[in-house]
Amino acid sequence: MSLTRRSALVTGGSRGIGAEIARRLAGEGFDLTIAARDPETLEQTAHRLREQTGATVNPVAAHMNDPDQVRALVRAHEDRFGGMNALVLSAGTGTAGTVADMPAKTYERMVDINVRAPLTLMQAALPQLRRSAAADAERGAKIIALASITGVAGEAGLAAYGATKAALISLCETVSLEESAHGVSATALSPGYVDTDMTAWKRDVLDRSTMLTTGDIAELALAVTRLSRNAVVPNIVVTRAGDQVWRA
Ligand SMILES: NC(=O)c1ccc[n+]([C@@H]2O[C@H](COP(=O)([O-])OP(=O)(O)OC[C@H]3O[C@@H](n4cnc5c(N)ncnc54)[C@H](OP(=O)(O)O)[C@@H]3O)[C@@H](O)[C@H]2O)c1
Numbered sequence: 523m524s525l526t527r528r529s530a531l532v533t534g535g536s537r538g539i540g541a542e543i544a545r546r547l548a549g550e551g552f553d554l555t556i557a558a559r560d561p562e563t564l565e566q567t568a569h570r571l572r573e574q575t576g577a578t579v580n581p582v583a584a585h586m587n588d589p590d591q592v593r594a595l596v597r598a599h600e601d602r603f604g605g606m607n608a609l610v611l612s613a614g615t616g617t618a619g620t621v622a623d624m625p626a627k628t629y630e631r632m633v634d635i636n637v638r639a640p641l642t643l644m645q646a647a648l649p650q651l652r653r654s655a656a657a658d659a660e661r662g663a664k665i666i667a668l669a670s671i672t673g674v675a676g677e678a679g680l681a682a683y684g685a686t687k688a689a690l691i692s693l694c695e696t697v698s699l700e701e702s703a704h705g706v707s708a709t710a711l712s713p714g715y716v717d718t719d720m721t722a723w724k725r726d727v728l729d730r731s732t733m734l735t736t737g738d739i740a741e742l743a744l745a746v747t748r749l750s751r752n753a754v755v756p757n758i759v760v761t762r763a764g765d766q767v768w769r770a
Contacts, residue, residue, distance in 0.1 A: 528658070530608035530747075531555045531599045533586065533643065536564045538718035539668060540612030542736035543743045547608065548577035550744060555580045555599040558613065578602075586613045586639035587631065596646035606650040607658065608747050611640045611667040611690075616683040616720060629682040636686035637693070640667055644697055648706065655705030655751065662705030662751030666743050667694050669710040674759055675768035687712070695756050705751045713739055713760040714770045734760060 530547050534540035535556030544556050548571050556571075556579060558564050564581035571579045580602050584595040599606060615635045617628050644665060655663035672680045673687025694708035701707065715721050717733040742758050749755070761767050 527551060527553050528607035528654075529553045529555070529599070529603035529605065530610060531557070531596065531606055531643075531647065532610040532612060533557045533584075533595075533639075534612030534614065534668070535610070536560065536567045536581075538612070538720060539716060539736050539739050540610065541567050542740040543610050543612060543666070544579075545571060545574065546740045546744045547610075547747065548575035548579065550747065551577075552608065552747075553578040553580075553603060555582055555595070555602065557582050557584045557595050559583060559585050586635045589638070589642045592639050592642045593646045596643060596650070599647075600650055605654040605657065606647055607654045607661075607663050609643065609647050609651060609663075609665045610743065611643060611665070613639065614668055614720075616670075616680070618679050618723075619682065620679060621681045624682055632682050632686045636683070637689045640690055641693060644693070644708075648701065651706045652701070652704055658705070658751075660750060661747070662702075662707065664747050664749075665694065665697060665706065665708035666746055667691075667708060667710050668739075669694075669712045669757070670770070671712050671714045671759055671761060671768065672770050673710075674712050674757070677770050680770065691757050698754050698756060702751075702754050707751070707754040709746045709755045710757040711739055711742055711760070712757055714762045732762060732764070734762060 536558035568579040568581040584591040651663040670687040672684030694710040
C-alpha cells in the first residue's frame with residue numbers, strides 16, 4: 523500500500539454524481555477504482571480523469587444486481603491498491619410508480635441495486651477500510667452513500683425508491699455505530715433532484731436550472747473525506763431552493 527496516496531472505490535463512477543465525486547477525489551490525491559456496467563463509458567471516464575488529475579484510475583465493469591460481481595469488484599480494488607480509504611456508493615436505480623400499481627419486478631430491482639449491493643459492498647470492503655483507517659490516525663476511512671431526500675420524507679409516486687433509500691440511510695447509521703470506534707464511519711447524502719441522466723424523465727415538468735448540480739453533491743462528499751475520524755456525520759440532506767423543504 524502506498525504510504526502517501528489514498529484510494530477510493532466509487533460505484534456508479536462512470537456518469538452523473540459518482541463521476542463528479544470521482545473527479546474531486548482524484549483532484550484531492552486519491553487513486554481510484556470506478557465501477558459501472560458499461561465498459562466503454564467507464565473507460566472514457568477513466569481516461570478523462572487520468573488526463574485531468576494524473577491519478578491512477580482503474581475501471582472495473584460490474585453489475586450491482588449480481589453479488590458475485592460486487593464482491594469481485596472489491597477484490598479487484600484490493601489487488602490494485604492494497605487498502606481502501608473511501609467507499610463511495612453512487613450506483614443506484616429509480617423507477618417512479620405508486621404503491622398500488624408498482625410491479626414486483628420493478629421494486630425488487632430497486633431493492634437489489636439500492637440496498638443489497640451497498641450492504642454486500644460494505645461487508646466485502648470492511649476489512650480493507652479497517653486496515654486503511656488504522657493506517658490513517660487522523661481521518662480514518664469513510665463510506666459515503668448516495669441516498670435521497672425521498673428516504674427522509676415520503677414522496678407520492680416514489681415510494682419504493684424512497685423505501686430503498688431509507689434503508690440505505692439506516693445502514694449507514696448502523697455501520698457507523700458498529701465501526702466508528704475503529705475509525706470507519708458512514709455518511710448518507712440525501713439530495714432532492716440533481717441534474718443527471720437519472721432525472722432526464724423529469725425535465726418536461728421541472729426546469730433543469732432548478733435542480734441541484736453534481737458539483738453540489740461532490741463538494742459535500744469531498745468535505746466528508748476531509749473530516750477527522752472523530753466526526754461522524756450520519757446523513758446530509760440537500761433540498762432545492764423554493765418553498766417546500768422536504769420534496770425531491
Ligand atoms: N439524480 C438525482 O436526482 C438523485 C437524487 C438523489 C439521489 N440520487 C442517487 O444518486 C446516485 C447517482 O445517481 P445519478 O443521478 O448520478 O445517476 P446516473 O447519472 O444515472 O448514473 C448512475 C451511475 O450508476 C451506474 N449504474 C446504474 N445502474 C447500475 C447497475 N445496475 N450496476 C452497476 N452500475 C450501475 C451507471 O453506469 P451504467 O449505466 O454503465 O451501469 C452510472 O455510472 C443514485 O444512487 C441515485 O439514486 C440521485
